[in-house]
Amino acid sequence: MDKLTSQFNVTYITLVGHVELLKYRHLYFVIMFIVYTLILLCNFTIICLIMTHRSLREPMYIFIAALLLNSVLFSTVVYPKLLIDFLSDKQVISFSLCALQSLFFYSLEGSEFLLLAVMAFDRYVSICKPLQYPTIMRKTTVSILLILAWLVPACHLLPSFFWVFSLKLCRFTLKGIFCNNAMSRLYCQRPQITYALYGAFIILNTTFMPFLFILFTYTRIVIVLYKSCKEVRMKAVQTCLPHLLVLISFSCLCSYDIIIARLKAGLPTTVHFVMTLQVILYHPLFNPVIYGLKMKEISKHLMKLLRIKTT
Structure with a gap:
């Protein structure tokens, strides 16, 4: 039965996107468990480095820690249930939990875009208005920006x-x-025009507007750097390049998710399964790797930590 009903009349949704689950369930479980463990380990390592070193308690690094925490939350919305499903006889979820998972998934996706926009603003103030930076990027301002980044999409x-x-x-x-x-x-009727417009409003506010704001800030940064000396340019590139790489990666992820959703149900299950995995596999690992390798201060403390562990 597609619709399972318990004694409390709970509606369940059956997830039918898995491929050869009976044959490869243990392989799927091991791979995804390793990936999820690496996501937690890599992201929390960088977060702990930022929180425990006074030299990294600047707004730029605090925003990086927030971005990495968002990646952990984003992964935790999907991976635990996915791991349970790999070892279960039936891949089902109650409709209310399914709606909740979807809510958190897209709320955290929107938060990531807003956090990237906040980071772009931080770089803009630092490079274009360096004398005003301490006044603008105060602890109160940083806290408000972080709260809004998580609260607005939700x-x-x-x-x-x-x-x-x-x-x-x-x-x-x-x-x-x-x-x-x-x-x-899943619904009998097509979404109403009002709801469609509301969906467009959400996408505009949590995706396109932050993306346009990032483009604007980086246009201003490029103009300022064009008039600056080589040393200033190199220092700016060191802090801006990781942010741009993460932005490109996450924009591709979001585009991919939209493409998958718009594809018709006739798409082969194997292709759909592989495409869906791309959305959750790489980006949460990409963030800590990029910031761990490309941010000089973080990389320095990370190398010290690794040397301590190997001695």
Whole structure:
């Protein structure tokens, strides 16, 4: 049965995006468990370095720690349930938990874009208005920006979370391995124009506007650096390049997720499975690797830590 009902009349969704699960379940579990462990280890290592070294308690590094924490939260929304499903006979999830997983998934995705926009603003003030930097980027300002980065996407998406419970379900199988915007295919009726416009409003505020703001700040940075000396340019590149690499990586991830959601159900399950894995595999590991290798101060403390461990 697609629709499973318990004594409390809970509606369950069956996830049918797995490929050859009976044959490869243990291999899938081991690979994804290793990846999730590496995500936690790599991200928390950099976060702990930033939190424990006074030289790294600057706004730039605090924003990096927040970005890495967001990557951990983003992964934790997906990986634990995925690991349970690999070892379960039935890959099911209650509709309410499915909606909650989708809410957190896209809320944290929006938070990542806003955090990247905040980091771009920090670099803009540092490079274009260095004398005003201590006044603008105070501890209070940093705290407010971080709170807003996590709060704004959640507040935007919360009404849609409650809205989905007013819709009637006609399908109870989801072609995927976790809950995302493909949930819209489960409902009997197509989304209303009002809801479609609200969805566009959310995407505009949490994705396109931050992206345009980042482009604006980096345009201003490039103009200032063009008039600066070589030493200033090199120092700016060292701090801006990791941010740009992470931005490109995450933009590709978001585009990929949208493409998958827009593809029709006729796409082969194997192709859909492989494409979906790309969304959750690389980026959470990409962030700590980039900042650990490319940020000079973080890299220096990381090397010291590794030398201590090997002695």
